[in-house]
Amino acid sequence: MTSRTLSKEKIVATATSLINNQESLSFTKLGKELGTRSQAIYNYFPDVMAIKVEVAASFYDQLAIRLQADLLGLSGKQAIKTFANTSVHYSLCKFHVTQEILSIPAGRLHDSDLDKSFETLHTILGRLLNPFIEDDKQRLIVSRMIRSLIIGEIIHVGNGCFDDELISSHDSFDKMLDITLADL
Numbered sequence: 001m002t003s004r005t006l007s008k009e010k011i012v013a014t015a016t017s018l019i020n021n022q023e024s025l026s027f028t029k030l031g032k033e034l035g036t037r038s039q040a041i042y043n044y045f046p047d048v049m050a051i052k053v054e055v056a057a058s059f060y061d062q063l064a065i066r067l068q069a070d071l072l073g074l075s076g077k078q079a080i081k082t083f084a085n086t087s088v089h090y091s092l093c094k095f096h097v098t099q100e101i102l103s104i105p106a107g108r109l110h111d112s113d114l115d116k117s118f119e120t121l122h123t124i125l126g127r128l129l130n131p132f133i134e135d136d137k138q139r140l141i142v143s144r145m146i147r148s149l150i151i152g153e154i155i156h157v158g159n160g161c162f163d164d165e166l167i168s169s170h171d172s173f174d175k176m177l178d179i180t181l182a183d184l
Contacts (some may be wrong), residue, residue, distance in 0.1 A: 006036055008044045012058050013050045019100050025051065049104070053111045054058055057100040058118035063090050067124055075179045080128045080146070085170075086122075087150045090098070090156070095158040132184035142184070149176055 014033050018025050025048055031038035045051045061087075070086045071079055091098040125143050133139040153173050156162045162169035 006034060006040055006044070007011075008054070010034060011041060011044055011051060012054050016055050016058065016097055020054065020094065023127070025100075031158050037145050050111075052100060052104055053108055054099075055097065056104060057111070057113040057117040059097055059101060060114070060121055063087065064117070064120045064124065066090055067121070076131070076163050077184065080099065080125075080181060081174065081177050083125055083128055084146055084150050085173070088153045088173065091150075091154045092158055097160070098154055102155070114162055129184075140182070145180055146177075149173070149180065 011034065014030055015025055018029060018033065027038035027041050027048065030051075032126065034041075041051075046180050067086055070082055073153060074081045074082055093162060104145055122143070125146065126139065129142055132174070133142060153162075153169070162172070167175075
């Protein structure tokens with residue numbers, strides 16, 4: 001691959017593939033996979049962490065597209081539950097990428113592309129909660145609670161911590177959502 005065919009999108013796609021395959025992410029490995037010298041990647045990203053941040057932005061963009069499709073025609077509490085379940089399912093299907101995203105240090109999370117991508121998800125959930133909660137502060141609290149449930153579910157199910165014959169992780173997650181949404 002020549003530098004003329006190298007792009008930010010190709011680098012991110014290759015990085016995502018490496019992460020999915022649990023391979024180390026380095027400029028050397030990316031260069032080899034892309035058929036170019038590792039130095040060429042510096043024209044697009046200053047370091048590996050910047051690539052991980054862009055992988056996260058891409059992940060959130062793709063999740064937003066999936067959510068918009070899954071939420072089409074839904075409203076009310078069912079839409080909120082669909083938002084949560086789709087987020088969990090999507091993230092578990094890409095669990096290694098999700099783990100990598102969650103490991104990005106907080107100081108590196110303030111990137112304009114990543115902020116925009118994450119804000120899209122936050123806006124979708126906010127719109128779903130608007131009919132139930134008028135107070136901005138209360139809506140933010142409930143939004144945070146739902147996002148915490150989602151992230152906790154992803155981490156615990158992904159790591160096999162919720163394997164129990166008594167109740168499936170999916171059924172217990174639905175019950176937790178019901179409890180959370182009961183007073184709305």
